[in-house]
Amino acid sequence: MPLSPRIFPLLVVAGFSFVVAAHAVAADPASRSNPSVPAPDKTARPNIIVILVDDMGFSDIGCYGSEIPTPNLDHLAATGLRFTQFYNTGRCCPTRAALLTGLYSHQAGVGLMVGSQGLPGYLGHLNDQCVTLAEVLGPAGYFTAMSGKWHVGQEQGVTPWTRGFDRSLNSPAGGFYFPADTRAELYLNGRKLANDDPQLPKNWYTTDLWTDYGIQFIHEAIDEKKPFFLYLAYNAPHFPLEAPPEDIARFRGKYKIGWDQLREQRHARERSMGVLDPGWALSPRPDPVKAWDALNPERQDHFDHIMSIYAACVAHMDAAVGRLVADLEKRGVMDNTLILFMSDNGGNAESGPEGRLEGADPGGPRSQVYCGQSWATLENTPFRRYKHFNHEGGVATPLIVHWPAKIKDPGTFRRQMGHVIDIMPTCVEVAGAKYPTEFKSHPILPMEGRSLVPALDNRPIERDAIYWEHEGNAAIREGDWKLVRAGRNGAWELYDMKADRTELHDLSATESARAQALAEKWEAWALRAQVKPYPPGKKAGSASEKPPKSEVRPAD
Numbered sequence: 001m002p003l004s005p006r007i008f009p010l011l012v013v014a015g016f017s018f019v020v021a022a023h024a025v026a027a028d029p030a031s032r033s034n035p036s037v038p039a040p041d042k043t044a045r046p047n048i049i050v051i052l053v054d055d056m057g058f059s060d061i062g063c064y065g066s067e068i069p070t071p072n073l074d075h076l077a078a079t080g081l082r083f084t085q086f087y088n089t090g091r092c093c094p095t096r097a098a099l100l101t102g103l104y105s106h107q108a109g110v111g112l113m114v115g116s117q118g119l120p121g122y123l124g125h126l127n128d129q130c131v132t133l134a135e136v137l138g139p140a141g142y143f144t145a146m147s148g149k150w151h152v153g154q155e156q157g158v159t160p161w162t163r164g165f166d167r168s169l170n171s172p173a174g175g176f177y178f179p180a181d182t183r184a185e186l187y188l189n190g191r192k193l194a195n196d197d198p199q200l201p202k203n204w205y206t207t208d209l210w211t212d213y214g215i216q217f218i219h220e221a222i223d224e225k226k227p228f229f230l231y232l233a234y235n236a237p238h239f240p241l242e243a244p245p246e247d248i249a250r251f252r253g254k255y256k257i258g259w260d261q262l263r264e265q266r267h268a269r270e271r272s273m274g275v276l277d278p279g280w281a282l283s284p285r286p287d288p289v290k291a292w293d294a295l296n297p298e299r300q301d302h303f304d305h306i307m308s309i310y311a312a313c314v315a316h317m318d319a320a321v322g323r324l325v326a327d328l329e330k331r332g333v334m335d336n337t338l339i340l341f342m343s344d345n346g347g348n349a350e351s352g353p354e355g356r357l358e359g360a361d362p363g364g365p366r367s368q369v370y371c372g373q374s375w376a377t378l379e380n381t382p383f384r385r386y387k388h389f390n391h392e393g394g395v396a397t398p399l400i401v402h403w404p405a406k407i408k409d410p411g412t413f414r415r416q417m418g419h420v421i422d423i424m425p426t427c428v429e430v431a432g433a434k435y436p437t438e439f440k441s442h443p444i445l446p447m448e449g450r451s452l453v454p455a456l457d458n459r460p461i462e463r464d465a466i467y468w469e470h471e472g473n474a475a476i477r478e479g480d481w482k483l484v485r486a487g488r489n490g491a492w493e494l495y496d497m498k499a500d501r502t503e504l505h506d507l508s509a510t511e512s513a514r515a516q517a518l519a520e521k522w523e524a525w526a527l528r529a530q531v532k533p534y535p536p537g538k539k540a541g542s543a544s545e546k547p548p549k550s551e552v553r554p555a556d
Contacts, residue, residue, distance in 0.1 A: 048137070067262065068311045081407060083455070086419070089105055089344075094110055112470075140434070146160050179203070180365035207316050252305065263377070306369060307375050385486070390474055395475070421448045435447055472490075481496060
């Protein structure tokens with residue numbers, strides 16, 4: 001049934017002060033007392049929604065320190081939990097592969113991007129030694145659906161509809177927002193759609209389109225009286241940054257305060273609200289990024305325009321989440337729905353310190369707008385480095401967990417260390433599903449992650465270590481110690497994450513034995529997890545603050 005055209009929701013921004021929302025603007029709490037809404041069954045298996053956003057930094061939503069108004073996500077945090085030490089893989093495709101399978105991305109075949117490098121860890125698509133969340137939850141009786149960006153090998157025949165999803169509206173790789181954008185490529189349950197297909201609204205914007213179809217799929221599941229699993233993978237706020245003009249206009253001029261003051265303000269909020277330890281210093285502005293006050297008014301306006309488009313993308317995404325939550329409330333299924341919200345990597349510094357603002361209508365269809373290193377440094381406050389890298393700026397993500405039927409102390413933090421590989425075991429546990437040892441006659445690798453369920457009750461997550469590798473950038477974290485390097489030939493750096501999570505004091509010289517032991521442990525994992533052998537001829541990353549220039553195409 002075609003969806004009706006939508007009018008973009010208006011975003012009202014009064015001033016630019018920090019917003020701590022006590023309620024979601026789009027939610028309808030009164031629906032809980034509505035006699036027409038059935039009382040929730042707290043003994044039933046929960047519905048599960050995994051929301052993944054694209055290229056959003058650690059501090060880009062209000063409840064993690066941002067000045068961007070995100071009242072709906074703030075409400076989920078205030079009535080749920082915030083994890084302060086949760087990690088992704090530092091890049092789009094690998095994070096999706098790890099999240100969907102519970103394996104490290106190389107084990108699933110997606111160590112780099114979606115082009116095959118001819119090695120088991122670098123096939124460029126999900127392999128036959130892994131199963132997706134949909135392939136595990138479907139046999140357990142769940143209605144499985146995904147809406148959004150896929151990017152784990154559709155070009156090679158690996159699609160949502162061949163990997164367990166009952167319903168899907170997806171793009172193979174994302175990277176577009178409006179229908180007039182000629183990069184648009186959409187598939188509904190396996191059928192390719194034209195931009196004017198009757199199944200599409202007349203004037204769609206992907207953030208709203210993904211949400212509309214996600215809601216429609218939930219309605220189908222409820223009608224079939226099945227618990228549902230929805231994977232909602234937004235492409236916002238990935239480049240090329242595009243947003244409705246009325247949203248952009250509401251932020252124009254708000255960023256002329258500049259990244260230096262905004263970083264200080266975000267850092268202060270992060271510490272005051274408890275996201276960060278007050279003892280963790282703000283990382284210094286990297287040399288390629290100029291002091292804001294050194295820029296002339298024309299350049300300041302240029303940068304303000306870029307960030308206003310980025311902020312509009314984030315705020316519009318938040319409004320879309322609010323519509324989803326409101327519908328869950330209206331349907332009476334909110335209490336027993338587990339929602340997990342996170343980002344696939346840190347803020348993106350591609351296009352260098354200047355960013356990019358191109359096109360006759362910047363922020364509109366077919367324009368080319370990138371935040372660049374200058375604003376990415378703000379997005380990742382207080383951390384160093386960016387997407388691609390395995391320093392905290394590349395791999396740290398917010399994680400909001402919302403589940404009213406289960407969470408006993410809403411509004412609190414969780415300091416336990418977690419990773420996107422933990423999403424699979426978490427879903428398996430709460431759904432009462434069985435993770436297979438064999439699937440479609442193929443042996444399946446055992447899960448690498450650990451369930452987050454103990455952490456919901458603030459109990460420890462028992463684990464050995466967490467590992468990373470991407471483009472030669474690498475890291476291992478064992479307890480409070482992290483060993484990290486920039487580039488395959490970069491020197492290992494060692495940090496005490498309890499005292500110095502912003503990675504400013506390298507202890508590799510004074511703790512050389514510990515650094516050596518962690519390096520050897522990482523090497524053993526790299527061999528076991530198909531990280532090595534490395535693909536020939538690939539760039540090994542960069543040891544400088546400037547991110548590698550490889551893989552900058554909009555399809556990322």
